[in-house]
Amino acid sequence: xxxxxxxxxLLTMLFCLTGxxxxxxxxxxxxxxxxxxxxxxxxLDHIGDAYEWHIMTWGDHHxxxxxxxxxxxxxxxxxxxxxxxxxxxxxxxxxxxATEGDHKGKVVETLSTGETxxxxxxxxxxxxxxxxxxxxxxxxxxxxxxxxxxxxxxxSDDAPRGFVGMIEMLIVMVYDGIIKPSVGKDYExxxxxxxxxxxxxxxxxxxxxxxxxxxxxxxxxxIAITLVLAICTxxxxxxxxxxxxxxxxxxxxxxxxxxxxxPLMPVIEIFGLFTKPFAxxxxxxxxxxxxxxxILALVxxxxxxxxxxxxxxxxxxxxxxxxxxxxxVLELLVAFIQAYVFTMLSAVFIGMSRVEHHEK
Amino acid sequence: xSLFTPDVxxxxxxxxSFGIVFFVLAKWGFPVITRMVDDRxxxxxxxxxAAREANAKLEGIKAEGEALLAQAREEQRLIxxxxxxxxxxxxxxxxxxxxxEGALMLxxxxxxxxxxxxxxxxxxxxxxxxxxxxxxxxIMRTNLTTERQQMNLVDRLLxxxxxx
Numbered sequence: 001x002x003x004x005x006x007x008x009x010l011l012t013m014l015f016c017l018t019g020x021x022x023x024x025x026x027x028x029x030x031x032x033x034x035x036x037x038x039x040x041x042x043x044l045d046h047i048g049d050a051y052e053w054h055i056m057t058w059g060d061h062h063x064x065x066x067x068x069x070x071x072x073x074x075x076x077x078x079x080x081x082x083x084x085x086x087x088x089x090x091x092x093x094x095x096x097x098a099t100e101g102d103h104k105g106k107v108v109e110t111l112s113t114g115e116t117x118x119x120x121x122x123x124x125x126x127x128x129x130x131x132x133x134x135x136x137x138x139x140x141x142x143x144x145x146x147x148x149x150x151x152x153x154x155x156s157d158d159a160p161r162g163f164v165g166m167i168e169m170l171i172v173m174v175y176d177g178i179i180k181p182s183v184g185k186d187y188e189x190x191x192x193x194x195x196x197x198x199x200x201x202x203x204x205x206x207x208x209x210x211x212x213x214x215x216x217x218x219x220x221x222x223i224a225i226t227l228v229l230a231i232c233t234x235x236x237x238x239x240x241x242x243x244x245x246x247x248x249x250x251x252x253x254x255x256x257x258x259x260x261x262x263p264l265m266p267v268i269e270i271f272g273l274f275t276k277p278f279a280x281x282x283x284x285x286x287x288x289x290x291x292x293x294x295i296l297a298l299v300x301x302x303x304x305x306x307x308x309x310x311x312x313x314x315x316x317x318x319x320x321x322x323x324x325x326x327x328x329v330l331e332l333l334v335a336f337i338q339a340y341v342f343t344m345l346s347a348v349f350i351g352m353s354r355v356e357h358h359e360k
Numbered sequence: 361x362s363l364f365t366p367d368v369x370x371x372x373x374x375x376x377s378f379g380i381v382f383f384v385l386a387k388w389g390f391p392v393i394t395r396m397v398d399d400r401x402x403x404x405x406x407x408x409x410a411a412r413e414a415n416a417k418l419e420g421i422k423a424e425g426e427a428l429l430a431q432a433r434e435e436q437r438l439i440x441x442x443x444x445x446x447x448x449x450x451x452x453x454x455x456x457x458x459x460x461e462g463a464l465m466l467x468x469x470x471x472x473x474x475x476x477x478x479x480x481x482x483x484x485x486x487x488x489x490x491x492x493x494x495x496x497x498x499i500m501r502t503n504l505t506t507e508r509q510q511m512n513l514v515d516r517l518l519x520x521x522x523x524x
Contacts, residue, residue, distance in 0.1 A: 044363075047363070048363065049370065121368070121369075122368065123372055123373070124369055128370055129369065129373035132370075132373055132377050132378075133377055136377040136378070136381045139381055139385075140384050143390065143393075144384070144385075144388060144389055146389075146393060147388060147389050147390070147392040147393050150392050150393055150396040153396075155396065155402070159400065167393075168393065171390065171394065175394055175397070188391075188394075191390060191391075191394060192382070192385060192386030192389075192390045192391060193382060193386070195385070195390045195394075196382045196390070222367075223365070223366045224366040224367050224370035224371045224374055225370065225374050227366050228371055228378060229378070232378070289363070
């Protein structure tokens with residue numbers, strides 16, 4: 001939440017540099033009474049999830065978009081309400097945001113037994129969930145727009161230019177550069193999934209780099225998202241695996257004592273089945289989360305040093321801006337590379353599961 | 361730590377939206393585009409092939425034209441050569457004819473001249489004889505008027521005959 005204030009401040013500074021001056025006062029919840037900035041709080045706050053979408057803070061006034069909270073409690077049943085009802089520790093129908101403990105920042109309820117628990121089901125449309133919806137809508141409209149462009153033309157027409165040409169370039173890059181060589185036979189069957197995964201990750205990464213609404217949410221840096229993506233790849237790999245693929249896992253070509261009587265190699269291979277999606281999950285998550293954290297930390301330098309004096313603060317602001325610009329550019333690169341790597345590894349795993357029996 | 365514990369709500373939203381996105385894009389999005397790109401690639405390949413063929417055909421036509429041109433040039437040369445030969449032959453023949461005819465005419469002329477000459481000579485001879493006779497007559501008419509003169513002549517003639 002606060003991080004957005006800071007990001008807005010960063011944006012303001014960038015505007016100032018280009019001559020547009022916006023008098024914006026940045027303040028943050030993470031600034032304690034004596035003016036210290038809790039950097040850890042700021043960063044964790046940003047890369048985590050939230051029930052509202054904080055835009056900025058103007059003076060003491062928080063501007064945020066309330067999002068629906070959808071919870072199902074064992075005692076109170078199904079409840080849907082907007083998140084601004086939970087502002088400043090207020091409770092609504094017995095639901096409130098926990099301020100500490102295991103469920104810090106989450107919606108909890110106090111049962112009649114006096115116990116504080118999470119609702120059984122919490123399907124709240126949180127900031128990241130809303131961001132997923134926005135990104136999905138954006139992705140669908142972009143790709144459908146492009147495909148509409150194509151369905152209105154014939155193959156003998158001119159090649160597309162501009163935006164459609166750019167999307168085509170990306171699609172062809174993934175299609176010809178990753179899917180065809182990595183998957184091998186039957187690549188058309190897997191192309192839609194791999195392309196969807198690539199564009200979903202790439203778009204989410206890019207949206208995450210935009211500091212203000214509708215971007216800025218740490219979507220691909222959240223484990224739930226990367227886990228779902230990795231599970232999809234896991235299913236694509238293992239549901240359509242060939243006989244030869246399963247034979248190589250369960251009865252690999254190793255000396256007999258390594259698979260019988262103790263199935264050493266099969267156990268390792270089966271373990272390997274699950275490490276692959278796990279690696280996919282963590283790689284994407286860690287890369288994006290780290291990028292967001294570093295940019296936030298660099299922005300925080302401004303606030304930390306400003307509390308130490310105007311001169312130091314001013315000069316460090318320039319340094320921080322330079323570093324932030326550099327990091328943002330680097331993150332653009334990472335956004336692309338991580339989408340590329342995820343797609344390529346998925347394609348390679350799928351290709352490995354399509355092996356045919358070959359004579360030695 | 362909450363950063364590494366997947367939130368069930370988020371998983372639900374992610375599964376739902378990613379599933380819908382995947383379904384929509386796999387049905388109406390990417391296949392349309394990739395098919396079109398493949399079609400265009402095939403079309404470009406075909407166009408290239410057609411262009412190559414057309415080029416080859418053009419090359420053939422050019423070579424054919426050049427061959428035709430060369431052939432025509434050769435024929436032209438032959439015709440010219442033939443014409444020159446014919447011309448030379450005709451001239452030669454004409455010259456030959458002229459020569460023989462000239463010779464013939466010359467011969468004829470010569471014969472005529474010869475004939476004329478003979479006629480003339482005969483004529484001259486006759487005239488000369490006539491003249492001589494005339495002269496002789498005249499002389500005789502003048503000189504033999506007298507007796508004495510006649511006798512002189514007879515004597516002289518007799519002398520001459522005797523001398524012979």
